[in-house]
Amino acid sequence: MTQNNSLKELLRLNTNDEKYSEKQLKILEAAIETFSEKGYAASSTNEIAKKAGVAEGTIFRHYKTKKELLLSIVTPLMTKLLGPFVAKDFAKEIFEVNYDNFEQFIRNLAFNRYEFVKNHSSVVKILIQEISFHDELKEPYIKLFQEHIFEKFKATIIKFQEAKEIVNWPPETIIRLIINTIAGTLLSMFLLRPEANWRYEEEMELTISFLVNGLKLK
Amino acid sequence: MTQNNSLKELLRLNTNDEKYSEKQLKILEAAIETFSEKGYAASSTNEIAKKAGVAEGTIFRHYKTKKELLLSIVTPLMTKLLGPFVAKDFAKEIFEVNYDNFEQFIRNLAFNRYEFVKNHSSVVKILIQEISFHDELKEPYIKLFQEHIFEKFKATIIKFQEAKEIVNWPPETIIRLIINTIAGTLLSMFLLRPEANWRYEEEMELTISFLVNGLKLK
Amino acid sequence: MTQNNSLKELLRLNTNDEKYSEKQLKILEAAIETFSEKGYAASSTNEIAKKAGVAEGTIFRHYKTKKELLLSIVTPLMTKLLGPFVAKDFAKEIFEVNYDNFEQFIRNLAFNRYEFVKNHSSVVKILIQEISFHDELKEPYIKLFQEHIFEKFKATIIKFQEAKEIVNWPPETIIRLIINTIAGTLLSMFLLRPEANWRYEEEMELTISFLVNGLKLK
Amino acid sequence: MTQNNSLKELLRLNTNDEKYSEKQLKILEAAIETFSEKGYAASSTNEIAKKAGVAEGTIFRHYKTKKELLLSIVTPLMTKLLGPFVAKDFAKEIFEVNYDNFEQFIRNLAFNRYEFVKNHSSVVKILIQEISFHDELKEPYIKLFQEHIFEKFKATIIKFQEAKEIVNWPPETIIRLIINTIAGTLLSMFLLRPEANWRYEEEMELTISFLVNGLKLK
């Protein structure tokens, strides 16, 4: 099952490291499906248990509270979503590689996140829906972003500005425009209208062109 | 109270047409505050009643169900949010004026929505959070957009393409990029980080420049 | 309106003695209809008010509580239902007339009650449904029956027994059988299956024959 | 506890087939007591729970709604009340045995129902009180009676008429008089005045004599 594999991958599972029992995976799958369809507050543990084919008590054996279940789904996503930028080698890859040009940087960034959202759209949806309601989610996210990513991102932007490749706007604004543009395309494709017939590659390419042109120094 | 005025405006109230009693406005205000802070499902009518300073029963005298209360908040917003594009004169103004250039069109669009989101950020937040969970919200929104706005928008885009002002990408993609970019900036400013010290005008101008450059035909 | 006339009659109204306003009659009618359809406990004053075309508060201006409304409907019925046996002249007519025979007594009794239940079936239904749940109804009823009716009824029965017209069973049992038989026919015709095509006169005659034969001394 | 045994019997329980838990029986007992004392609509689940010594939530674990609780009490009664006449062997016993005479038929019928009502008077009271307010109860009852019982009953009556044992009145009327008379006695004894000192056997015998004489062809 793709979903299951994707889930295992998200949880960094491999056959040697079977920390999660079959039932536990069933619970996680069911919770992801339910949370993403109805939202966290409108999902009942009873429904999740039924969908997972386990007793309601079983959920609470693995997760002390319903909120812990939410966190156990969303936290690894956050780690993976932002983690790469934190991890030294990857951050290097993204931010420290001597890109030939700005477009290469953007393309690298965009397709990297594209793969990610494509594989984990349900969990991304949950994260987006819930993040503003739960400080346990919001705070580490902000902290992570500000402490590890923003500075590196900013440095990269400044480099391209100094190289006269891109406009001289405030780096914060440029970062925001980059993130908004990529995120906007990904959300449109995978969350807002997943049923539409997207030509994914083409949309990504146009998004990249748009971004690069929009920020290019003339 | 600003909030109150904004609410009245949203409900198209004027002094001659006092359809809403003081208590009813209190209920609406309290509901907007609670829904936007906690989400619809996590807000209890008991809490809303307390915040509004009325008895719980009073809420149900005005709104048959909790969901009706949500709809009564969000529906007028939808009407106002999309309505202008539907109304003949305004649609003309936006889509049929012979703009000198593409930038003028974008600036007009962007600042028009800027004023709107600035004044109704709480309700906009509720709409965004809840729209995907309630078909009663989703369906009329989609219908309205597809039937009234999309075609006019597309025609305008094609006109600028024929005038060789903007790139020859699929109009759907261009529309998406325009909406995403403007919406992204507005959400960042008013919903994601409302507490930050935004230089609103400047951010808007840069967003417009970014959009225009990104889509300009070279 | 027949219903209305019947109601006025039940309330002993005449044109000279307009104690009841038009609104009050509307309320009583609506209450009778609702109580008899849904039962007292399942009827809401809100529904009664709507049906009567008055404001909910108006009901409580005339009747301090919902229960008082019930009592005001059912008490006059009880008075009329049992009253005749209490009133001196009527009691004489029923119990003290020198009937030629037992059959004449039964026929007199049966057709007298027939007219009554026919005209007031809704209120009779309410009385029957509610009497066992409300001591305010039950107790005066029992008292009235035991103090005023039972003894006279018993004396009449004994007279027919001494005249060797009817069987020598305990008078209590005979009274019970008479009441059950007449009541059974009336309930069948007017409450249990009012929609059926009853040949009322014939059913009454057969009921009387059955009663007379069943109790005749052979 | 007699009540409990009677309840178990009604639910066709035996030691091998313990489908009902102790708590569930407690809930049913409490519900029967409450419904029969106050009526369905005036009984609160809160009160039933307290009387049963369980949490309110426990009721709804076993019965989805309050109405389902009512039906679960009353439906088995209906099955048992009318069921015998439906079941082939019993229907034979009642309707197809070659009775020596009409009296034997009536006695058989009367004592059979006597035992039943004696054992289940509370539930019979609930059924009678509620049947006219709930179509879920009324419809199957009418259907059952009309389809299975009425025709057989009628055939038996006609047989006795052809044997010149009973009067030549419409069979429908005769059936009604029989049911009313037996039901009237049983209701008087067990529901209307259960506290009185009834000489049950004697009352039953007199009721039977009354019925037989009343319908005997002279």
Next chain:
DNA sequence: TATGAATGAGCATTCATTCAT
């Protein structure tokens, strides 16, 4: 007198969570 908005206690029902098995 009549209104109908307002009340808050009470209702049936759902929920996350516990715990004996």
Next chain:
DNA sequence: TATGAATGAATGCTCATTCAT
């Protein structure tokens, strides 16, 4: 470890009743 019956607080909603107009 897994179960699922049991819990009781909380929920959305209804109700009879009050009261200012």
